[in-house]
Amino acid sequence: MKTLLLKKDEVSRLISVTEVIAAVEEAYKAFSSDQVEQPDYMGIDLPSPRGEIDFKLGYYKANEIISMKASSGGFIDNPTAHGVPNGMATIFLFDARSGALICVMDGSLILGLRTGASGAVSVKALARKNATTVASIGTGNQARMQIRSINEIMKIEEIHAWDSNSDTLFKYKTDIESELGIPVIMANSKKEAVEQADILVTTTRGKGSLVEAGWVRPGTHIVAIGTDQQGKQELDPEIFRNAKLVVDSMAQCTEKGETWHPLNKNIITKDDIHGEIGEILLGRKPGRESDDEITIFDSTGMAIQDNTTASKIYHNAIANNVGTFFQFFEQ
């Protein structure tokens, strides 16, 4: 039995943004079609200045691949003390037909890629067809990933960006304009940015103050990325009162997503959640139904997104003879 080993730079060359978007769309559909098993994750919390290490398992029945992602984060002393990043990730793929370990790949790019693609998939399903303007609240790495992905499926004419750190904001403007040629307007306030948005993307990890309900224009599609655990929040829960709310996973979003906050405040009930994005992609539920609707996509992230993305990378590697085979035992 041979196991394919893939380095980070190989992973980066083996998949395009378009392919990640397709993989994430497949993941959402599979999840809403009973094609997925995702047991509760396992994790170890380490004392400060270390962070945590998590293990997330996903089985996709249609491709017969089981993925395990080991990811660490929050080890703030790593660069100085150990010469490695604050967080690292590795993805292990098993052939579910035999149980064999078929691939070990660096996973540090995959979280960013598949999370970036999640917003784009929701834009396809929920944004106005005549949307041209994106507001970006947060301008870090994931904000860039969102723009790269959304730009694959529509023409972004301008970006209104805001960040609590003005240096970060300026760097984002410079990077996006040179990489993608999209003009970036640096907003003086969140309000200024949000008021311009056809599509609003929040990627602040829920650590800042909130986007207020009064700022959001009718017809806006909101991509809520930053809240994936209890204690994080990016949106005024009042925004949810009259919006069409779509989640990646009903179970996760109601427990630890942005959706938890309006539920907790009794602004909405679970019955007010329109559905999972997979249900819309499968045609079981409508997406946007008018140009005036405010739509919200709450993305908490799922193991099956890692699975379909890493599986595509693996298959591309095999097809292109990229990577190193290692035989852990003779057969």
Add this chain to the structure above:
Amino acid sequence: MKTLLLKKDEVSRLISVTEVIAAVEEAYKAFSSDQVEQPDYMGIDLPSPRGEIDFKLGYYKANEIISMKASSGGFIDNPTAHGVPNGMATIFLFDARSGALICVMDGSLILGLRTGASGAVSVKALARKNATTVASIGTGNQARMQIRSINEIMKIEEIHAWDSNSDTLFKYKTDIESELGIPVIMANSKKEAVEQADILVTTTRGKGSLVEAGWVRPGTHIVAIGTDQQGKQELDPEIFRNAKLVVDSMAQCTEKGETWHPLNKNIITKDDIHGEIGEILLGRKPGRESDDEITIFDSTGMAIQDNTTASKIYHNAIANNVGTFFQFFEQ
């Protein structure tokens, strides 16, 4: 960052039975000293003729290593359909100081090694010092591992062995006599073997009929290996009524070990459990206190045994320049 890759044949050359015994003893002590975190395992059950794949996580604070064992079993078509064994295992080691993946090793030998050593550790703590005779109920691979380990820590003068399959029994006799030079008497019944035992080792995976209470002589030490999940059983629960019962993990044994059966029948209560083997090894509780006691060690197996065993293999590999380094990303 570099990750060490170890093949099965390298693993087999990198650790001795004596070192595994020491590693398992360390694991038990660590477990009873709050030095261990072992979250609930994750698993995927696949439809027949496939089996299951499990992921077991263990963090040992003293050595700052986190181990994850991925193991599959019960894929009965694997040899013919896929050219791989029914079950496979891989162990992943992470440096808990940084979260880095430091080692990926074939794990197919480790379960057998560390389980084999568990019986030997219990013999040190609980068997009579003048014990010479072992009865082996079950004569498969794990029965051999038990004998190899126990033989490291005492002189076994003869083995009385029984198996439901007489061919398997004869092969065991031939193998053990040629490998270790210990005479093996093939018993005509379980009773015949058990009645001769100073030390009784049961490794039938709990699929056969039971060892009856009336057969067990005073002073016998029983190593109960085969019951590690609900539905398995090897011992008449009446044996527990007047025995000194020691477990590897209180939580596991009362839920899915041999210990569950007498608890379920109200033959004993949890208060009748003498303690965990780690408590005895640490000197917090007495081991055997008289030559007449019947002692029972109920072994269900713990992730921390994989951790300490695999960590020793890893350190031996580094010290001896064995294995292949692979760099998943440049730093």
